[in-house]
Amino acid sequence: MTVDAADAGKRLDAVLAASLDALSRNRIQALIKSGDVTVGGAKVVEPKYRVNEGDTLTLKLPEPEDPEPKGEDIPISVVFEDEHLIVIDKPAGLVVHPGAGNWTGTLVNALIHHCGDSLSGIGGIRRPGIVHRIDKDTSGLLVVAKSDQAHQGLAAQFADHGRSGPLERAYSALVWGAPFNLKGTINANLARSHTNRQKIAVMKTGGRNAITHWQVKERFARADQPPLASLMECRLETGRTHQIRVHMAHIGHPLIGDNDYGSGYKTKSNRLDEPLKGLIDGFRRQALHAGLLAFEHPVTGKTLRFESAYPDDFEKLLSGLRGF
Template sequence: MSPEDRGEELSDFAYKVAADDAGKRLDAVLAGQLDTISRNRVQALIKAGEVTVNGGKIVEAKYRVNEGDELVLVLPEPEDADPQPEDIPITVVYEDEHLIVVDKPAGLVVHPGAGNWTGTLVNALLHHCGDSLAGIGGVKRPGIVHRIDKDTSGLLVVAKTDLAHQGLSAQFADHGRTGPLERAYSALVWGAPASLKGTIDANLARSNANRLKIAVVKTSGRHAITHWQVKERYGPEDEPPLASLIECRLETGRTHQIRVHMAHIGHPLIGDDDYGAGYKTKVNRLDEPLKSTVAGFSRQALHAGLLAFEHPATGETMRFESDYPADFAELLETLRKF
């Protein structure tokens, strides 16, 4: 399964050359922007082909940059130590000798990676499960067969045996096309689509403008399909909807898929600063208490509330639902009163 299929965090560094850096060497500019990486290390990465300028690969450290150039440096993950058990509280929804289903809070990273080598769900699971999880599916991400973004809340299933890891991985790779796998997300978005349901079929790839983000692309990219349905609309009856509650079901599992797809059709998630930043000014025009509630919502309004799959050992269809977390529920109730 590819990193994009697993939905891994992106680890590139992107920089648009400012006027005072124009004319400087490529290695000097990058080293100046990256306090934790030496200039020698930057030079080695450039030589290895890990740097692009305006989308083209540059392998000469002495290359002179121009104002406005888009520089992207791919930062390989360092060879870190194996993740260690940490006593981090987790909400266990279901557990047997084969697998465990957890309700992940917003703010918790799923597995160790660049910038988050500790304090992750994997660290918590290693403490909770003990030796039964060690090494399943790989040392760095034991038991992980899918993930959700750090600031998305909701349900995850983790394998505790090789048999379970193989069976669950196959289901997630199939995306429920031939089996009972289901994933449904609740999203609070700005505005409301004109119709009550629809499907977004739009390929996704890293953005050329900002390589830390994902964008819809017309050619190449990875196939991505999201099915959506409007559950509720909010706002005065004689005006266009201010916001709506959307249920999204995934037919593919790409990085930031729901966030990018909903923004693509003009309805970005409330609180999503990456793909809905243009709506920040809209918050200031809201009436209280909605203004304060939306302004205080510090993440994308996305909750993985439904997860169903076939138990890899028993063949039983397992189905789990998760209540909205407190912040999502508060925002929802405030919108309903608007």
């Protein structure tokens, strides 16, 4: 900005604060003292510096630093652990790694407390040991590396998506309605929605390739009526953000409880009888569970395979649908 006659002779911090509503005066003073403000191309480190008419003021905001996560005593369900890796059965509601709005209380915080220094430096400060993730409100299995060798080996397997190795990821999903066929494949590119950057959308052009293989395990219907819902198994050939949720909504069968991608189906429960209506209305997350995870141990070469039972909320909803 250029100083006009009205601001000539005023303090540097006061002039900037009046022009930059997004920054407090204290924040501006700190930026001046750290050398992030120039006057006429020269650094000025005194907030009380008096500006002159015609001075060009430039403020450069430094890149935000990611806070280093700290260990927190958060209970976790350990399915398998050795000196190289750990497999966790994650509950719904637990964020995997720190990010905007979730700097504490994450699985990473729990792992740092549980594993100690073994996670240090592996995969970056915010994502130590993380080679894949599942959404906050998705439950199920997750593997985390505890050594550089394990991190490299696991990352390579997840990048390959099981095309040439034993990696398997299978999810159980409770969805509205039922596809006509018993199995199929969805191949639809995904990217951030142009209208809502918090959501993912199918793209006709561009985006990243995303492939989901699905199979109907059960249909829940009354005689001579269309199916109310289905239990489906989804297997990933790629690992995109919200992939299963967006793909299932794309084919007209969004996940029960998914308010982001299936909000239009919420009224369906209003036509149901109790107790099923209450079970669906009270299900506060997308009905998705990562129940199968298999991979090659990156150090021993042994194939490890793990299965996770449905959590209580998923099991109760499934039982209610079976009794429909």
